[in-house]
Amino acid sequence: MQNFLNNLQARTKTADFQRLLQSNERPTEAQIVNIRKTMLAEAMQRLSELHQVWETLQQIIDDCKTVVSPMRQLPPEILLEIFHWTIADQEYVDVFCIKSVPWTLGQVCRTWHEVVQSDPRLWSNLLVRGFSYDRNPPQEPLSMLKTALRLSKDRSLSIRCSFDCDNLLEMEKERNAIQEKWPNLYNPEEDNIITLNHRVLQLLVDNSRRWKNARFRVDDYAYLSMFNAAKGKLDRLETLNFGMIPGWIDDELIPTFDAFAVAPKLFNIELSRMGRVKPVLPYEQLFSARMEWCDRNVLEEHLVTLHEMPNLQEYDLDGFDYEMRELSEPGFIHHNALRVLHVCTPGALTNLVLPNLEEVHLKAASLDEICRFATLDKLPGLIERSGCSIRKLTLADVLESSDIIPVLERTPNLNELHVELNHWHYETDEFMAVVARYLRIRKDGREMPVALPRLHTLTMSVRGSPKWDIPFDLPISFLKKRMAEMIRDRWNIIDGSGVNRLKSVRIYVSVPSRYHIAPYDEFIAGIEELQKQGLDISIVIKAGHETLYGL
Incomplete structure (x- = not known):
C-alpha cells in the first residue's frame, strides 16, 4: 500500500501534471485518458478496498465492545433492578403483545431471559385484551397467558381485562344460525373468537384466588356465570372495578351474578353501566364505592343502597338523574360514616343527610346545560340538613355564579x-x-x-x-x-x-x-x-x- 501511494504521488509531481494543476490550461486527449484510466481509476479502486477494510474493522470493533460490554458483566440482581426501573412507568404487562416489556427483554439473550423469568414481580400486573374478528390473536395466545400466570408464581395479581368486542356477539349469533341451517358453508376448524375469549377468561378465573386488584369490562352476560366459579376463592381481593356493555341477550336471561359475594378483604368497588345486572356484593364491609350509569331513573336505587353500606366512607355517584327530587319512600337517607361524596347531578344532593361529611366533589355533567346550572344551589341544603363541616370542596363545571356565595358561606372551616x-x-x-x-x-x-x-x-x-x-x-x-x-x-x-x-x-x-x-x-x-x-x-x-x- 505504501509503495502504491509513493508511486501515485510521484506521478502527481511531474512538471506536466503540476502545470495543468496550477493553471486553467486544457489537457490533451492523451493526458485525459492517462489520468482517468491509470491514476484516477487505481486510486478509486484502492479507496474502495480501504472502505471495505474500514467497515470490516469497524464491525470487529463493535462486536468486541458488545462482548466485553459492562452490561454483560452485571450481576443478575443488578440487572433485575434495572429491569424494574425500565418498566416503572408501565403499569401493566400486555400479555398478548410480544413487543411489550418484559417479553422483549426476555428475547435479548439467555441471561436476560433467565432473569426476566426469575422474578414474579415482573408478571404480577397483567393487561388482558379480548379478541374480535378485526383483532386477530397472536400465535398461541393461551400459551402466552399461561406462561405469564406461571411466571407470576403465587404472587398476588392485578388484572385489567376487557372483552368489549364491538358487535361480536351479534355477528356470532347470526353466524351460528346460518351454520345450523347450512353447515357446509363453514370450515369446522375455523377459529371461534368467542370460544377463545371464554378460554382466556377461564384461565383468569382459575387463578382468581390470587386476584388482588381486578378490573373487568365484558359485553356478554354469558361471562357472568363464568365469573361465578370464583365465588369463595377471593380471599386476597381488595379492589374491584367491573363494567358491563350489554349485548343482544334478553333481560330475562341475565344469570345470578354472585362471584364477588364472599371477599373478606374487598373494601373498594367501582361498578360501571351494569344495566339490569344486580351483582351480589359484600356491601356491609365496603369503604369506598363508585357507581356509574347512563340509564335514567336509577339514582334512587344507588342512594337506597347506602343503607346496605354502613361503613362506607367515600361514595361516587356518576349518572344523569338531575330531575329526581323525592324518594318513593318519604324521608331522607341518613348515613353517619360517609366522609367523601362525589356527585354530578342535583338529584343526589336533595335526599341525603350526612353529618360527618368532610369532602364534596361536585362535577356537573359537562355537556348537559341543565345539569351545569341546576346543581350548585342544592349543596347548601345538604350542608344545613347534615350539620356537617366541609374541609375540602371541588367545583367542576358548575356555572351558577349567584349560588357560589351561599355555598362558601356555609363552609367556614374549608x-x-x-x-x-x-x-x-x-x-x-x-x-x-x-x-x-x-x-x-x-x-x-x-x-x-x-x-x-x-x-x-x-x-x-x-x-x-x-x-x-x-x-x-x-x-x-x-x-x-x-x-x-x-x-x-x-x-x-x-x-x-x-x-x-x-x-x-x-x-x-x-x-x-x-x-x-x-x-x-x-x-x-x-x-x-x-x-x-x-x-x-x-x-x-x-x-x-x-x-x-x-x-
Whole structure:
C-alpha cells in the first residue's frame, strides 16, 4: 500500500501534471485518458478496498465492545433492578403483545431471559385484551397467558381485562344460525373468537384466588356465570372495578351474578353501566364505592343502597338523574360514616343527610346545560340538613355564579377549594371572578371577618376549546391586579391571627388563542415575588399549543 501511494504521488509531481494543476490550461486527449484510466481509476479502486477494510474493522470493533460490554458483566440482581426501573412507568404487562416489556427483554439473550423469568414481580400486573374478528390473536395466545400466570408464581395479581368486542356477539349469533341451517358453508376448524375469549377468561378465573386488584369490562352476560366459579376463592381481593356493555341477550336471561359475594378483604368497588345486572356484593364491609350509569331513573336505587353500606366512607355517584327530587319512600337517607361524596347531578344532593361529611366533589355533567346550572344551589341544603363541616370542596363545571356565595358561606372551616371549569361557557369568567372577590381581605377600615379563615389551598383552572365547546365571545379577564392582591394578602397573614396563611396556589388557564385572554401583566407582577418568599404557587397560561406564561 505504501509503495502504491509513493508511486501515485510521484506521478502527481511531474512538471506536466503540476502545470495543468496550477493553471486553467486544457489537457490533451492523451493526458485525459492517462489520468482517468491509470491514476484516477487505481486510486478509486484502492479507496474502495480501504472502505471495505474500514467497515470490516469497524464491525470487529463493535462486536468486541458488545462482548466485553459492562452490561454483560452485571450481576443478575443488578440487572433485575434495572429491569424494574425500565418498566416503572408501565403499569401493566400486555400479555398478548410480544413487543411489550418484559417479553422483549426476555428475547435479548439467555441471561436476560433467565432473569426476566426469575422474578414474579415482573408478571404480577397483567393487561388482558379480548379478541374480535378485526383483532386477530397472536400465535398461541393461551400459551402466552399461561406462561405469564406461571411466571407470576403465587404472587398476588392485578388484572385489567376487557372483552368489549364491538358487535361480536351479534355477528356470532347470526353466524351460528346460518351454520345450523347450512353447515357446509363453514370450515369446522375455523377459529371461534368467542370460544377463545371464554378460554382466556377461564384461565383468569382459575387463578382468581390470587386476584388482588381486578378490573373487568365484558359485553356478554354469558361471562357472568363464568365469573361465578370464583365465588369463595377471593380471599386476597381488595379492589374491584367491573363494567358491563350489554349485548343482544334478553333481560330475562341475565344469570345470578354472585362471584364477588364472599371477599373478606374487598373494601373498594367501582361498578360501571351494569344495566339490569344486580351483582351480589359484600356491601356491609365496603369503604369506598363508585357507581356509574347512563340509564335514567336509577339514582334512587344507588342512594337506597347506602343503607346496605354502613361503613362506607367515600361514595361516587356518576349518572344523569338531575330531575329526581323525592324518594318513593318519604324521608331522607341518613348515613353517619360517609366522609367523601362525589356527585354530578342535583338529584343526589336533595335526599341525603350526612353529618360527618368532610369532602364534596361536585362535577356537573359537562355537556348537559341543565345539569351545569341546576346543581350548585342544592349543596347548601345538604350542608344545613347534615350539620356537617366541609374541609375540602371541588367545583367542576358548575356555572351558577349567584349560588357560589351561599355555598362558601356555609363552609367556614374549608381548608381546600378547587374550582375547575373544563368546558368553556360564556359565564366562566364571571364565576371565577365571584370566587376571587369573595376571598379578598377587606382593607376599607371596617372590621369584617376574613372569608374562609381556614383556607390554605386554592386551585383555579379554566380550559376551553372552540372545536368542542361554545366558542369564546369575550376574552378571559379574571386574572387581574385585585386577584393578585387577594393571593398576596392571604399569604402575608400573620401567624397567630386565627386565620390560616394561603400555602398552595394552582392557576391553570388554557384558551384557543392569545385573543381569548385579556392582559394579565398586573396580575403576574403582583405574585412573582411570592414564590421566592416560600409560597407554593404554580401558574400556567396557554394559548393553543403556546405557553404564554409559566411559574
